[in-house]
Amino acid sequence: MSAASAQVDAPTAQIIDGKAIADEIRKEIAAEVKALQEKYGKVPGLAVVLVGTKGDSTTYVRMKRKACADLGIQSFSTDLPEDVTEEDLLKVVADYNANEDVHGILVQLPLPKHINEQRILDAISLEKDVDGFHPANIGALAMRGRTPLFTSCTPKGCLELLNRSGVAISGKRAVVLGRSNIVGMPVAHLLQGEDATVTVVHSRTPNPQAICAEADILVAAIGKPEMVRGDWIKPGAAVIDVGTNPIPDASKKSGYRLVGDVAFSEAKERASFITPVPGGVGPMTITMLLSNTVDSAKRAFEKAAHAQ
Amino acid sequence: MSAASAQVDAPTAQIIDGKAIADEIRKEIAAEVKALQEKYGKVPGLAVVLVGTKGDSTTYVRMKRKACADLGIQSFSTDLPEDVTEEDLLKVVADYNANEDVHGILVQLPLPKHINEQRILDAISLEKDVDGFHPANIGALAMRGRTPLFTSCTPKGCLELLNRSGVAISGKRAVVLGRSNIVGMPVAHLLQGEDATVTVVHSRTPNPQAICAEADILVAAIGKPEMVRGDWIKPGAAVIDVGTNPIPDASKKSGYRLVGDVAFSEAKERASFITPVPGGVGPMTITMLLSNTVDSAKRAFEKAAHAQ
Numbered sequence: 001m002s003a004a005s006a007q008v009d010a011p012t013a014q015i016i017d018g019k020a021i022a023d024e025i026r027k028e029i030a031a032e033v034k035a036l037q038e039k040y041g042k043v044p045g046l047a048v049v050l051v052g053t054k055g056d057s058t059t060y061v062r063m064k065r066k067a068c069a070d071l072g073i074q075s076f077s078t079d080l081p082e083d084v085t086e087e088d089l090l091k092v093v094a095d096y097n098a099n100e101d102v103h104g105i106l107v108q109l110p111l112p113k114h115i116n117e118q119r120i121l122d123a124i125s126l127e128k129d130v131d132g133f134h135p136a137n138i139g140a141l142a143m144r145g146r147t148p149l150f151t152s153c154t155p156k157g158c159l160e161l162l163n164r165s166g167v168a169i170s171g172k173r174a175v176v177l178g179r180s181n182i183v184g185m186p187v188a189h190l191l192q193g194e195d196a197t198v199t200v201v202h203s204r205t206p207n208p209q210a211i212c213a214e215a216d217i218l219v220a221a222i223g224k225p226e227m228v229r230g231d232w233i234k235p236g237a238a239v240i241d242v243g244t245n246p247i248p249d250a251s252k253k254s255g256y257r258l259v260g261d262v263a264f265s266e267a268k269e270r271a272s273f274i275t276p277v278p279g280g281v282g283p284m285t286i287t288m289l290l291s292n293t294v295d296s297a298k299r300a301f302e303k304a305a306h307a308q
Numbered sequence: 309m310s311a312a313s314a315q316v317d318a319p320t321a322q323i324i325d326g327k328a329i330a331d332e333i334r335k336e337i338a339a340e341v342k343a344l345q346e347k348y349g350k351v352p353g354l355a356v357v358l359v360g361t362k363g364d365s366t367t368y369v370r371m372k373r374k375a376c377a378d379l380g381i382q383s384f385s386t387d388l389p390e391d392v393t394e395e396d397l398l399k400v401v402a403d404y405n406a407n408e409d410v411h412g413i414l415v416q417l418p419l420p421k422h423i424n425e426q427r428i429l430d431a432i433s434l435e436k437d438v439d440g441f442h443p444a445n446i447g448a449l450a451m452r453g454r455t456p457l458f459t460s461c462t463p464k465g466c467l468e469l470l471n472r473s474g475v476a477i478s479g480k481r482a483v484v485l486g487r488s489n490i491v492g493m494p495v496a497h498l499l500q501g502e503d504a505t506v507t508v509v510h511s512r513t514p515n516p517q518a519i520c521a522e523a524d525i526l527v528a529a530i531g532k533p534e535m536v537r538g539d540w541i542k543p544g545a546a547v548i549d550v551g552t553n554p555i556p557d558a559s560k561k562s563g564y565r566l567v568g569d570v571a572f573s574e575a576k577e578r579a580s581f582i583t584p585v586p587g588g589v590g591p592m593t594i595t596m597l598l599s600n601t602v603d604s605a606k607r608a609f610e611k612a613a614h615a616q
Contacts, residue, residue: 061409071412101545102435118453118454134447135444135445135447135448135451135454136443136444136447137443137447138445138446138447138450138451139442139443139444139445139446139447139448139449139450140447141447142446142447142450142493142497143443143446143493144487144489145426145489146426148442170512171513171514179452179500180452181451181453182454185450185452189450192487192508192510195510195512196510197507197508197510197512197513197519198507198508199505199506199507200505200506201502201505202500202505204478204479204503204505205479205505206479211505233326240542287360
């Protein structure tokens with residue numbers, strides 16, 4: 001009996017199924033694409049630029065192009081050799097900026113070392129910056145009373161997971177582990193925008209565990225495999241795990257498996273909500289890219305209709 | 309004896325003298341202006357635009373123009389009537405954007421209600437945005453690996469006060485009370501940029517006292533007179549009080565006096581460093597505006613020299 005009551009005191013978390021939520025949103029997006037086509041006779045277009053063939057970039061780009069095809073979004077592709085010059089890459093971006101059938105431009109990162117990444121990202125038209133990485137979009141995200149044209153895909157996906165799971169944000173303490181430009185910093189602004197009280201913990205924080213343990217909402221995006229242990233989790237917290245870290249696993253054909261920044265099996269015994277890795281945040285990122293592309297197309301179509 | 313030992317346990321804070329630090333920096337700026345004049349035969353120029361004559365704006369603008377004169381910075385002035393149209397104000401900004409003797413443009417806020425403040429601020433050339441309020445400057449401030457052309461004056465002044473007082477920031481817990489675009493948000497990014505672990509507390513935070521009490525560095529910028537009491541302060545904390553709130557005071561000729569967001573007499577018994585109000589952050593704000601103007605002029609002079 002006492003063992004049974006102990007289990008009642010430590011309920012297992014509800015697993016947030018990112019795949020299912022992403023599928024649900026993709027259905028909504030497909031319907032929007034169809035409505036736009038009916039109204040304007042045009043579909044949204046996304047240009048994906050890939051430089052070289054290294055690492056996971058080829059896989060990510062293939063997934064993005066396939067996702068476009070699945071939803072009726074027109075996909076534009078440019079694959080450039082590893083040794084492309086910065087000027088040639090800028091020319092590709094300029095052409096897509098000028099192409100009115102293209103509503104979003106994504107240059108897959110990281111770029112080779114000889115290319116100035118900031119210069120490329122800044123060259124993407126603000127109106128087509130579907131990754132939301134332009135400083136003017138980040139600035140508008142950070143500022144109260146402004147709305148960015150685009151919110152970066154992974155942070156936007158994290159918020160969708162919380163909102164669609166019914167996790168209350170306003171008035172809660174949120175801790176973001178990691179301060180990257182592409183996840184930690186923008187997700188902190190999104191949480192604060194929904195009236196959470198946000199602390200950003202990073203590699204120079206002396207006592208990350210103590211601060212994480214104060215979090216009603218914990219977003220882990222620091223890229224360290226299973227850094228967050230069970231006792232870092234406040235009982236009842238909602239945990240969003242953005243990490244996707246390969247660790248050696250001889251039982252897998254590939255020789256590795258993916259784990260998050262959170263020790264899932266420990267954390268799920270204390271959290272009220274938790275995302276798995278894989279199948280949590282991952283499926284949301286591309287979905288938010290498609291969502292941003294459709295938003296951009298809608299703005300462009302409406303503007304063109306208004307101008308006539 | 310026991311009373312004496314108790315006093316040793318509760319030392320009074322060192323008062324951060326904003327006036328003295330501002331004077332020191334102004335001397336450095338004056339020397340820079342002189343050096344620029346000798347090298348390029350030109351001086352930095354700041355344009356200050358005032359709409360109407362309401363509230364404290366006239367006083368602030370007069371102080372800014374006088375500070376320019378004191379330091380050898382050329383001051384350009386445009387005073388417009390309260391009922392000026394948005395288009396006419398945009399024209400003034402465009403003219404200063406085009407004027408190569410002007411290196412900084414400041415439109416005094418707040419603007420009358422019939423004018424779209426965002427539209428005016430966005431019209432100021434990024435290279436002359438000495439207030440640092442343009443989203444692209446805010447974005448660059450928020451992003452790691454980027455440096456904004458200008459950092460907003462009051463937040464920059466807060467960091468100068470901490471740094472010049474020898475307060476360590478890296479690895480410390482900082483709490484920013486208030487999340488405004490002009491102070492709270494940018495000061496949080498500046499503190500995080502110096503490796504503090506930052507929490508932003510705001511009007512929707514249920515327990516501000518408990519969170520403030522964790523702060524090694526507390527920046528209060530919420531605009532509520534003496535909201536922060538002595539027992540909100542962690543013993544030994546550094547406290548920067550950005551508030552300047554008028555409260556009724558029959559003993560003053562004006563009928564009011566200024567107090568900060570912190571109950572100074574209580575807080576100074578627990579803090580290790582504290583800024584007074586007035587005489588703390590206040591004198592730094594205009595000084596940082598002058599500093600930004602000189603930085604801008606230096607960039608413009610160097611660019612022009614390089615182009616020849």
